[in-house]
Amino acid sequence: MQSNTAVTVSTLSVKDLPWQILWSKDKCTLCGRCTAVCPVHAIELGVFRKRRVRASLNFSEPPGNAFDIYHGIRQRTDPAYACIGCAMCNMVCPNTAITPCRSDEADKLRYHIDRGGQPRRRGGRRNVAGGVLDRIKFIRISMLTDPALDAGRHEFELRTLLGRVLPPEENLKFLSENGWIPPVREIYPLIIGSMSFGALSPTMWEGLQLGVTYLNEELKMPVRICTGEGGCPPRLLRSRFLKYVILQIASGYFGWDEIIHALPEMKEDPCAIEIKYGQGAKPGDGGLLMWYKVNKLIAAIRGVPEGVSLPSPPTHQTQYSIEESVAKMIQSMYMAWGFRVPVYPKISGSSTALAVLNNLTRNPFAAGLAIDGEDGGTGAAYNVSMNHMGHPIASNIRDCYLNLVKLGDQNEIPLFAGGGVGKSGNLAANAAALIMLGASGVQIGKYIMQAAAGCLGSETDRCNVCNIGLCPKGITSQDPRLYRRLDVDDVAQRVVDVYLSFDTELKKIVAPLGRSTSLPIGMSDALGIDDRAAADRLSIQYVV
């Protein structure tokens, strides 16, 4: 604190902040890289005046003061500039002279971060570590009737279906009578979930698309990626690679002018259309792209003016209810592509998910249901929405699956689960658990950002500035100075790495269970958990 600073009610010390910068005067070369890289300007060059008292033992010399100065790093304590713990300063420091450290107690910043009456908004995640998915074990190892399968040598069919599958009797009847059979895609069960062009930087988006394309074209893995709400670059819309893309339409309809106009020129149909009704990170809240990120390119693709915030409404304004909305939008979308493209809704995890599902079972066009649990991430949301709103994915997906089993529709409406899959790094284990609870596939967002692009976010409120375009890795920024840090090919390479290692791990899970001929959807007898209540709730085994 400077000596002339007033102490007010909102004056904070470094100790009051969530992150404290530790800086070593001995190691610092004063190169200035840390202050230059800090996305929130939490540190600045400090000029420190230091008094030294000189008292000689020789009485003939009078005691006196000597004043020196030295240069170093000063951490700012204004809430607007509080350190976010991203540790980019540490990453760029040639001598590792600086690092942020988590405060040893709850910060005081949280009580003062609503200046001007604006509650905290941020990007990122829920900031709660662990979860039920990490505690589920795979217990049904085939030991009696050996041989168990060999994950390294046997063939595996790890694919799933996206689309409305008719009951066998109807399907075969329509096939012989040339009737209409809903389109179904055979895809890889790990989908890159909806992250919009706008929320993500151009380099990140391109890297993901490139990686997905490589997986499809070179490695024959039918991986799909969803656009999120923000349209799709015109060249991609007109390219043959569109078939790897799920186009999302949400309540703001951003980018759909461009998509509709591209329809006559499309060489391929998109994989599917996802209608977003909700998002796990901020249920009941619409998408939000803050003005910082709406540059000329984004504005052009979305069909909006530059530099304005783009809040999508929480609801689809043209409909009164989700039943009507689902019915009308699904049919309109089917019609747009001549009934050749599956259309499915995505909702946030909720205790009302069953009601939505029941509506879908009666809608012959509904191609699936994606459910995004409370641990889902977002580019921008109110802190309170992220931390306190939503439903865990595990019990939500299980309830929905068992409901389908009761109706006999378990093969007809595929469920896709998202929200915190792999949030502790256990991607394959989490995905396999959800599949065995009844999901046909899983969607990931944060995981691919962390693994493919080095997102710094963690479950301890680190970084989380995706919303204001200051992503220090250039993943969620529209500022060329930032997103140039991200190399497109490197991202693509990492996407491929992630999928290949996921594939191996998934085989290492299903092979000992004796499964290889089909994805073990709903194989709940393989699951166990060391919590009686959770076991009962999920109808799986309790093991200790």
Add this chain to the structure above:
Amino acid sequence: MCRLFAITSEEPLSPMLAIDALDVMREGHDGSGVGLFLRDLGGPFDHMKEAPILSGIFTDEGIKRLDDFMMNIGFLTKFRMSIRVPKTPPPGVPKRDVYLIRAYDYPEAWEQLANEEKYARLLILRLELRKMGEENGDMIVFSFWPDVIMIKEIGDPYRVAQHLGLDREDLGARVIMAQGRQNTNYAINLYACHPFFIEGFATMTNGENTAFIPIKEYLMSRGFHGYIGYNSDSEVFTHILHYMKKKLDLGLETYKHIITPLQEDDLESHPNADFLRHLKRTCRRLIIDGPNCVIGSLPDHSLFMVQDRKKLRPGVVGGRPGMYAFSSEICGLDAAIPDRDKSQDFQPMHLDTAIVRPDRQEVHTCSQTQPLPYLRSA
């Protein structure tokens, strides 16, 4: 691993032939149980092909309840094969009151009914008897169907067969399936013993069906009253076969395409690719995950064998025109039909279905990569 043996012959054979074959393969089963399925019967049953035969195990009390129940509906006993057992069963075999094999005359009121309707009612009656038996623990009912006898019991197959006197001259069949049980993951329950039977379709399996729970849930949600039980993970093989033939009206060549469909690379070059893709998707919940060897019998007296997708179980078929056998091991086949051309023995691999048609003249094999002979009968 359980051992399987099945035989089809122009002339009726004693079930002891199958029991002997199982005994040769005794290293592979632990003598914890035996199941027998006899069809196309000889002896006294040869002259009553249409009469439904009830097979099961009853207590004295259970027999009384059965008689009351059947009398009330109007079923009259046409013929009863008495199995008299010694008072003391051999070690490992439980003491039972009555092993029942009884042919009935249909009630008068049923005479005008079409066969389909009669058969549907027979299934309902069998399920009702099973339910009654489970309530009181006094009846175990294996089958109630024309020209079919089933016997299941806990214990070593050979000892059980001797105990029941199955070497009697008046007991013979042209189609026999037998399983020697290796007790593994389920408690010994006769309803968990192979072969399984529903509306004229029977299969037996060895190995473990790891996709059991999703398949069971799917079958149970088909809304068909016969899809119940599932004391064994192998019962679903019988029900999938029944579902394929009765509900989807598909030929036996498609069974393998349902339980272990081709992967996309093979489908691409298949002449029936479009049909098979649809079949694979729409029947996805019926895909099995072995290791399994399945031997089955159809109402037309065909006998077949298929393997899991990776062919993780042994199985061989061989014989001569007029008599062919399916066996887990070649030694079983050797014991039953030693005088055959062994060079013609066939071991079905991961894509094959081996079928001996009702004429019993040859082993017909089809591979999943071959064109389907016909798509649908309609």
